[in-house]
Amino acid sequence: MNQPIPRAGRPWIIGFLIVVGAAVIFYAGIFLGRQQTVSEQPRTRALGIARASPKPLVRNVYSPSIISDPYFLDEQRKLVEALERSCQFQRQNCETARKARAALNALK
Incomplete structure (x- = not known):
């Protein structure tokens, strides 16, 4: 028949179940998070939206002269x-x- 689990093995079983449960919850979170981030992009640009500025967003740190940046x-x-x-x-x-x-x- 079924023999009881010895007391020495219980912490290992509980630790194993915690690790497996954490892994399942982690991957379920990744899976569910990906489903919510999918959004449909507009195919055409709306009227009145300007193009991106040709000016740089940050300074060129490798430029030899900051004054000409x-x-x-x-x-x-x-x-x-x-x-x-x-x-x-x-x-x-x-x-x-x-x-x-x-x-x-x-x-x-």
Whole structure:
């Protein structure tokens, strides 16, 4: 007939069942997660959506000169425009905005 499991073997059986259960739950999560991420992409581009900007999203860290990097120049242009808006609307930083514009024009 069925003999009882000795006490020394019970921790091994419980540990084995925990490992097998964790593996089953892990792979079930991966399987179910993949099913929810499938989405249909539009075949045509909607009207009014512009193309991606040709400007780089990050600075070229291997560039020998940071001053000629397009990303750096674009960021400096944004800062100068923010200073000019501050001067125009709040009458603050006007001298700084003029000097920054002159320095940016000198870089180009």
